[in-house]
Amino acid sequence: DSGVTQTPKHLITATGQRVTLRCSPRSGDLSVYWYQQSLDQGLQFLIQYYNGEERAKGNILERFSAQQFPDLHSELNLSSLELGDSALYFCASSVAPGGGTEAFFGQGTRLTVV
Amino acid sequence: AQSVTQPDIHITVSEGASLELRCNYSYGATPYLFWYVQSPGQGLQLLLKYFSGDTLVQGIKGFEAEFKRSQSSFNLRKPSVHWSDAAEYFCAVGSNNAGNMLTFGGGTRLMVKP
Numbered sequence: 001d002s003g004v005t006q007t008p009k010h011l012i013t014a015t016g017q018r019v020t021l022r023c024s025p026r027s028g029d030l031s032v033y034w035y036q037q038s039l040d041q042g043l044q045f046l047i048q049y050y051n052g053e054e055r056a057k058g059n060i061l062e063r064f065s066a067q068q069f070p071d072l073h074s075e076l077n078l079s080s081l082e083l084g085d086s087a088l089y090f091c092a093s094s095v096a097p098g099g100g101t102e103a104f105f106g107q108g109t110r111l112t113v114v
Numbered sequence: 115a116q117s118v119t120q121p122d123i124h125i126t127v128s129e130g131a132s133l134e135l136r137c138n139y140s141y142g143a144t145p146y147l148f149w150y151v152q153s154p155g156q157g158l159q160l161l162l163k164y165f166s167g168d169t170l171v172q173g174i175k176g177f178e179a180e181f182k183r184s185q186s187s188f189n190l191r192k193p194s195v196h197w198s199d200a201a202e203y204f205c206a207v208g209s210n211n212a213g214n215m216l217t218f219g220g221g222t223r224l225m226v227k228p
Contacts, residue, residue, distance in 0.1 A: 002157060031214065043204065043218035056213025090157060099209050100146035100165050103216065105158040 003027065004106035006091050012112045018079040021109045025072055025093030031055065032074040033094075033103060034066055038087035049074060050097035081113045116141045116207050120219035127195050128227045135190040135222050137205035146208035147188040148216065149179055153201045161203075164188060175199070200226045 003026035013019055025032050034046040045058035049068035060066075063081075068074045078085060088110050092103040117140045127133055139145055146165055150158040162173025169181040179190045188205060202223045206216040 002159070004157075033214070033216075035216075042220050045215040045217065048213050048215060056209075056215050058215055092158075094214060097214055099214055100163075101214050102160060102163060103214065104160070105150075107155075107157040 002104040002106060004091055004093050004104050006089075006106035006109050008109060009107065010110050010112075012114060013081060015081055015083060015113055017081050017113075018077065019081065019111065021076040021078070021089055021091075021111070023074045023076070023091030023093075023106060025074070025091075026104055029093035029095050029104070030072065031094045031097045031101070031103075032068050032072070033092040034060075034074070034076050035090040035092065035105075036087045037090060037108070038084075041087075043090075046076070048097070055097050078111070083113050086111055086113045116145070116209065116217045118205050118207050118217055118219035120203075120205055120222050122222045123220065124223050124225065126225040126227060129197050130194050133190075133192045133195045133199070133224070135203050135205075135224070137188045137190065137219060138186050139188060139205070139207045140186065141207050147179075147181060148206040148208060149173065149177070149188075149190050150204045150206060150218075151175075151201045152204065152221075158204065161190070195224075195226055197226045197228065200224055 005024040031050045046060040048056040066076045088108045092105045094101040094103045119138045149161040205219040
């Protein structure tokens with residue numbers, strides 16, 4: 001158990017809908033990351049937050065947004081869902097925001113868009 | 115831009131045999147390098163990491179990896195594979211910019227024959 005908690009574990013929704021994925025980082029970790037794992041794109045970095053502020057941004061679609069709250073948990077919002085958004089979404093956390101800091105991954109939320 | 119290549123998509127080895135998983139990276143400076151393992155339905159678990167110093171790094175579960183700057187490689191090795199090592203293995207390079215994004219390779223799926 002990495003200490004990173006993601007909910008829900010599975011989510012099935014229809015095209016055009018909006019969903020929210022939630023992540024609680026390890027105790028003491030201030031930085032949160034979101035990654036998407038799909039069959040065609042592999043594991044891709046989406047976005048990083050540190051202590052509530054956006055720190056780095058990857059190939060995150062405009063239909064996706066995220067935030068980190070004062071209690072350090074994070075939410076990833078996916079809207080206008082398409083079939084191609086079906087993927088495993090991972091949250092990770094680390095104590096510091098900088099390069100090389102070890103990141104601990106949650107077990108992921110599997111999103112299926114039908 | 116940083117990138118990681120894992121040339122072998124699938125590898126099958128016999129239990130007790132040695133293992134080497136290949137990883138080549140592209141990065142402008144001294145990289146932070148990681149190997150993660152993903153078991154079916156699980157999140158990513160860190161096996162080992164290289165930041166600097168000794169180019170041979172030891173990890174958990176009996177794994178080791180060697181950083182070779184001249185070859186831009188960070189291959190993962192294990193002298194004797196166990197059936198429980200069957201999983202997908204990901205090599206990643208970390209940014210040393212303001213953020214801490216990881217760029218992952220496409221993964222190598224390891225199967226272990228009894």
